[in-house]
Amino acid sequence: MPYGWVGKLLQVDLTTERMTTEDTMKYAERFIGGWGIAAKIFFDTFEHKIKGFDVENPLIFMTGPLTGTIAPGSGRTMVCGVSPHTHPQEVFAYSSFGGDWGAYLKYAGFDGIIIKGKANRPVYLYIDNGEVEIRNAETIWDWDTFSTQQALAKLHGKEVKTVCVGPAGVNLVRYAIILTDTGSAAGQGGFGAVMGSKNLKAITVKGTGGVRVADPTKLLEVTKYISRLIYRPEKPDGVGAGHDGRLSLVGFENWSNAYRIRGRGCHACPANCKGYFKPPGLPGGDASCIQFSPYGTILKKKGYMEQEDSDYQMEKGNLMWEANILAQMLGLNCYELFGQIIWLMTCYSLGILSEKDTGIPAPEEIYIHPIRKIVCGTVTDHEFIDKWLRSIAYRRGFGNKLAEGVARVAEALGKDFWNIYAMFYHAHGMLAHWINSVVDNLLWALDNRDPISSSHDYGLFALGNQVAVRFAYSTTGYIPSTEDAVAEATKAQSYVYAPQIAAAVSNQRALKNALPLCDWLYPIITSPYTSDGLGDMKAPAKLFSATTGIDLSEEILEKIYGARIVNLFRAIQVMEGRTREKDTVYLNKFEEPMYDVEMFGSLPLTPPLDRKSFERIKDKYYELRGWDIKTGWPTRETLEKFDLKDIADKLEKIGLLP
Amino acid sequence: MGTISKARYKLNVKTELCAGCERCVLVCSLIHTGVCNPALSRIKIVKDYFTGNFMQKVCKQCIVPACLVVCPAGAINIDLNTGATVVSNEKCIGCKMCVNACPLGLMLFDEEESKAFKCDLCGGNPQCVEICPMQAIEYAKIE
Numbered sequence: 001m002p003y004g005w006v007g008k009l010l011q012v013d014l015t016t017e018r019m020t021t022e023d024t025m026k027y028a029e030r031f032i033g034g035w036g037i038a039a040k041i042f043f044d045t046f047e048h049k050i051k052g053f054d055v056e057n058p059l060i061f062m063t064g065p066l067t068g069t070i071a072p073g074s075g076r077t078m079v080c081g082v083s084p085h086t087h088p089q090e091v092f093a094y095s096s097f098g099g100d101w102g103a104y105l106k107y108a109g110f111d112g113i114i115i116k117g118k119a120n121r122p123v124y125l126y127i128d129n130g131e132v133e134i135r136n137a138e139t140i141w142d143w144d145t146f147s148t149q150q151a152l153a154k155l156h157g158k159e160v161k162t163v164c165v166g167p168a169g170v171n172l173v174r175y176a177i178i179l180t181d182t183g184s185a186a187g188q189g190g191f192g193a194v195m196g197s198k199n200l201k202a203i204t205v206k207g208t209g210g211v212r213v214a215d216p217t218k219l220l221e222v223t224k225y226i227s228r229l230i231y232r233p234e235k236p237d238g239v240g241a242g243h244d245g246r247l248s249l250v251g252f253e254n255w256s257n258a259y260r261i262r263g264r265g266c267h268a269c270p271a272n273c274k275g276y277f278k279p280p281g282l283p284g285g286d287a288s289c290i291q292f293s294p295y296g297t298i299l300k301k302k303g304y305m306e307q308e309d310s311d312y313q314m315e316k317g318n319l320m321w322e323a324n325i326l327a328q329m330l331g332l333n334c335y336e337l338f339g340q341i342i343w344l345m346t347c348y349s350l351g352i353l354s355e356k357d358t359g360i361p362a363p364e365e366i367y368i369h370p371i372r373k374i375v376c377g378t379v380t381d382h383e384f385i386d387k388w389l390r391s392i393a394y395r396r397g398f399g400n401k402l403a404e405g406v407a408r409v410a411e412a413l414g415k416d417f418w419n420i421y422a423m424f425y426h427a428h429g430m431l432a433h434w435i436n437s438v439v440d441n442l443l444w445a446l447d448n449r450d451p452i453s454s455s456h457d458y459g460l461f462a463l464g465n466q467v468a469v470r471f472a473y474s475t476t477g478y479i480p481s482t483e484d485a486v487a488e489a490t491k492a493q494s495y496v497y498a499p500q501i502a503a504a505v506s507n508q509r510a511l512k513n514a515l516p517l518c519d520w521l522y523p524i525i526t527s528p529y530t531s532d533g534l535g536d537m538k539a540p541a542k543l544f545s546a547t548t549g550i551d552l553s554e555e556i557l558e559k560i561y562g563a564r565i566v567n568l569f570r571a572i573q574v575m576e577g578r579t580r581e582k583d584t585v586y587l588n589k590f591e592e593p594m595y596d597v598e599m600f601g602s603l604p605l606t607p608p609l610d611r612k613s614f615e616r617i618k619d620k621y622y623e624l625r626g627w628d629i630k631t632g633w634p635t636r637e638t639l640e641k642f643d644l645k646d647i648a649d650k651l652e653k654i655g656l657l658p
Numbered sequence: 659m660g661t662i663s664k665a666r667y668k669l670n671v672k673t674e675l676c677a678g679c680e681r682c683v684l685v686c687s688l689i690h691t692g693v694c695n696p697a698l699s700r701i702k703i704v705k706d707y708f709t710g711n712f713m714q715k716v717c718k719q720c721i722v723p724a725c726l727v728v729c730p731a732g733a734i735n736i737d738l739n740t741g742a743t744v745v746s747n748e749k750c751i752g753c754k755m756c757v758n759a760c761p762l763g764l765m766l767f768d769e770e771e772s773k774a775f776k777c778d779l780c781g782g783n784p785q786c787v788e789i790c791p792m793q794a795i796e797y798a799k800i801e
Contacts, residue, residue: 069694070684070789100680107695146708158704181707210695216688220785223685227791261710263792265679270791272677276710284710 003214004065004548005033009041010110010132012125014198015055015117019132024111030643033064033111035094035513036565038080041114042092043572043647052084052190053172053197055118061105061163061203062112064515068103068211068267070219071543072226073518075267077102077186084174084197085190085336086449087407087429092572093449095191096516097163098266099184104161107207119199124164126156127205137201142167144329145179146283152204164202165192166331168393172196173403175336179328183274183286184266187333188430188450190405214549222542227270229527229535255279255317271521279318283325290334323385330393335450336405339424339431341388343406345375346420358398360388374423374595405429419588424595426450427585432596434459435585436606437492442502442617445583448573454519455509458501461525466490471534472525473497477555478504492606495613499621507562511540514565563625564642567634570627571647574656580632583618590614628658666721666741666800667779669701669787671714675794678705678712682786682795689785690775698768700777701786716786717764717777719743719800725756725765725776733774741800742779750774 001007002025009022027037038060050057059081066074075098083093105113109130119134122141126133140148145166152162161180168176169192176192177185186192195201213219259279264286265272278284327334347353348362355361363378391399401409407429410421426432430450434440440459443451452459462468469490474481479489479497489497508523517540524535536542541554552561570578593605622629626638636657639648651657686699696702702715723743726734733749734756736742745756752772756765765776779797787795 070681070688075679103680107697150708158706208695208697210687210691210693210698212693213688216692220685220688224789227789262674262712263677265677265791267679268681268684269677269679270681272679272791278710284708286707 001212002028002548003212004069004544005111006068006106006109006209006211008110009037009112009114010127011114011116012132012134013117014115014119014123014134014200017119017134021110028065028111030561031565031568032511032514032561033067034062034076034078034096034516035080035510036561036568037064037112037514038062038078038094039092039565039568039572042080043568043575043650046572046575049089049576050082051090052082052174052194054082055198056116057082057194057197059115059191059194059198059200060112061102061115063102063106064111065548066515066517066543068106069213069547070223070268071515071517071547072223072230072268072270073266073521074515074543075099075103075265075269076516076518077105078513078516079178079186079189079191081191081194083189083191083449084172084193085188085333085405085429087405087411089576091448091576092569093189094454094513095178095186095189096454096513097178097180097184097186098269098518099161099180100267101161101163101180101184101205103211103267104205104207106211107209108205109207109209113203115198115200118197122170122199122201124152124200124202124204127203127207128156129206129208141201142170145331146182146285146329148202149180152202156204156206160204160206162202162204165195165200166329166393168331168403169193169196170201171393171395171403173332173392173395174405174408175333176331177328177333179331181286182276182284182328183264183288185328185333187290187335188453190333192331213547215546219543219546222539222546223270226524226536226539226543228529229524229539230271230521254313255320258314259317259321266518269518271518273520277321279321282318282321283329285325285328287324290338319380319382319385322382323380323389326385326389330389332389332393335431335433337389340402340406341378342375342424343410343421344402345378347417349375350416350420352416359391359396360384360398369595374420406431422586422588425586426589426594432594435589435594435596437463438495438498438609438614438617439501439505441585441589441609441614442498442621443505444585445614445618446502446506446621451509454513455505456519457508457523457525458505462490463492464490465526467533468525472523472537473501473504476504476537476558495610495617499617499624502617502621503624504558506566507558510562510565510569511557514561515540515544517543560642564644566625567639567642567644568647570625570634571639571644571651574633574651575654578632580618580622580630583632585609631658633658664738664741666719667782667797668719668741668800669716669777669779669784670796670798671716672794672796673712673714675792676703676712676714677792677794678703679791681789681791682714685785685789686777689780698766698775700764700766700775702764714794715762715764716795717743718762719777719779724759724761725774728755728759730755737778737781740779740782743776744778745774745776747773747775 080094122137124137148164149162163180172193174190179185260275263272264274274286274288363380366378410417433452470486527535538554636648683699687695704713731751733746750773
């Protein structure tokens with residue numbers, strides 16, 4: 001048996017109820033785990049374009065060699081398949097969640113689960129240390145996510161871990177989440193609805209096995225070393241460790257301090273960025289930044305964030321919590337809701353939609369952005385939250401339209417609605433997310449979804465910081481080490497080294513999603529605890545070698561393994577009809593300043609992209625990747641260089657090699 | 659019986675600080691068995707995600723350890739440096755008398771090896787204390 005991996009993948013066909021296992025190492029040798037293995041499995045099963053709710057869409061849960069070990073920030077599980085959320089085309093996408101479930105799946109003996117087909121009745125999977133059962137879920141089918149997990153824990157024992165979907169998932173809301181515990185969800189991508197489309201309510205695991213480690217002493221040593229780089233022992237309240245986030249506090253210091261019961265971390269986390277909150281009279285649960293941000297916007301009045309008025313904050317904080325916990329229980333993706341409320345309220349403020357059309361009451365107050373004339377803050381009430389969220393999850397009235405996601409509803413309603421949408425949605429049907437640099441825009445253009453959830457690093461920790469840029473991209477060989485080059489790469493609006501940095505970030509991201517490791521912790525570019533303020537770019541390789549006993553340098557892991565997964569993902573995009581023209585963000589981003597709602601309208605707007613320069617950096621990016629410049633497709637030579645001859649053969653057979 | 663060691667220590671858990679990351683659980687099984695496996699860990703966390711109540715269970719290093727008293731093989735002794743009650747893997751005959759005797763359910767049993775195991779305070783350098791990012795576990799001298 002290998003170290004790190006537990007060695008088996010579980011395949012479940014819900015149509016035939018047949019269950020088989022496969023050797024993980026067959027895939028792991030080239031693709032490591034997580035996103036890498038999931039993409040290979042998807043590539044192999046691909047015959048023709050499919051949609052998210054098609055019976056043949058495989059829903060893949062995949063851990064990696066580090067999941068379940070003590071490696072800091074390894075408590076992640078990737079979820080992959082064709083996404084019903086992406087727009088205009090439903091394409092292969094990925095999402096991930098933290099918490100404990102992935103670790104316990106490995107303790108139960110499986111590195112991943114591939115779910116195919118569709119059950120003929122509501123079911124859930126129960127995995128007890130290698131024994132798998134498909135069980136009836138009729139009684140709990142439309143239960144909320146919290147009750148579902150509690151019911152399954154009552155039945156199977158309190159030590160079990162469950163991922164499940166709520167009413168939004170079973171009612172095929174295109175941005176339904178898959179949730180474990182109270183705050184760890186695969187959100188973007190709508191894979192909760194894919195579970196719902198397969199009549200699969202939950203997967204419950206009981207695992208009492210373990211993950212073997214090649215060099216326990218070394219792993220412990222590296223773990224302690226990395227923990228010292230990222231956690232802040234002087235702040236034992238457990239919030240905002242590592243990245244100075246106090247993330248779960250955004251804008252609500254008084255409220256958070258009053259109701260935060262404890263810090264919360266995913267499996268093996270040294271940072272514990274989440275908090276468990278319990279305000280009186282409302283359900284308790286975990287939250288981090290995203291769960292709060294939609295409601296930060298809802299509640300925001302101009303200057304509210306700075307407001308010291310604690311009574312007001314306490315009252316509105318409760319309202320924000322009510323909205324968050326209801327979204328989690330119904331199984332709705334908070335990030336999509338964040339964009340949706342802005343869109344909806346802007347339509348209200350412009351008079352093109354009203355309560356009469358939607359059945360959702362107008363908010364008490366709205367705050368309109370002074371330049372863009374779109375709504376960036378409202379003060380709502382209980383009635384609004386309740387009607388808004390429940391109408392979506394149960395697809396009632398106008399909620400039935402909203403359940404399709406803002407991209408689809410805006411498209412169906414017409415041009416005016418689409419134009420409002422496109423102001424703050426960025427590409428692929430997804431809400432803008434860190435779009436203030438050319439590099440991030442290039443990453444957006446190349447992906448199938450919002451890329452930032454697993455590549456916060458450039459925008460957050462390197463941009464504008466020459467020391468960090470040199471360390472992360474120059475010493476690693478992606479950009480030249482001259483003063484000029486580093487200065488250029490530090491500027492948000494520079495095109496010069498954008499392709500090189502985008503290549504670096506996507507290699508590092510592919511590796512991060514394969515091991516898998518937490519996006520907020522890796523790559524460790526900066527550290528408040530070293531004399532030079534820098535982290536350690538080689539940390540993932542150190543963890544990988546100690547855990548698996550396979551000695552590979554960070555350079556090989558990033559530039560061979562990471563780049564191989566990038567090429568494999570590209571091959572899937574090509575099979576789904578991707579061309580160079582489709583590598584773009586929405587066209588208005590080339591014409592008008594960009595608006596990042598996550599900034600609550602408080603930062604200067606990002607200037608529009610320059611079309612010619614953007615095409616030029618695409619040329620350069622394809623060239624760096626060894627892809628054909630005309631089509632943006634990988635060449636046989638490149639694929640073979642990355643040991644992907646089988647991929648090239650399949651592409652050639654269907655005429656998709658340049 | 660407890661007076662024979664030079665000093666006595668135990669682990670105190672400040673349960674309100676625990677973030678539930680299970681790093682203490684992982685480090686314990688990793689250093690004692692080379693495997694990351696909560697089932698083989700000497701420290702346990704029971705988490706109720708919904709109420710936010712987390713309970714940590716770890717040996718209290720009793721002054722009169724029932725496990726030691728009941729062991730028919732003389733496999734359980736006091737570590738003279740820490741006062742910890744420790745199981746000798748060589749001498750343990752796997753009879754589970756100690757497992758039944760422990761009032762806290764913290765004498766554990768490895769079914770595969772057929773041996774009892776418990777917290778040995780890592781010989782005086784408890785790794786769970788060091789690895790906990792929340793400083794929720796304290797290595798305390800019993801006065």
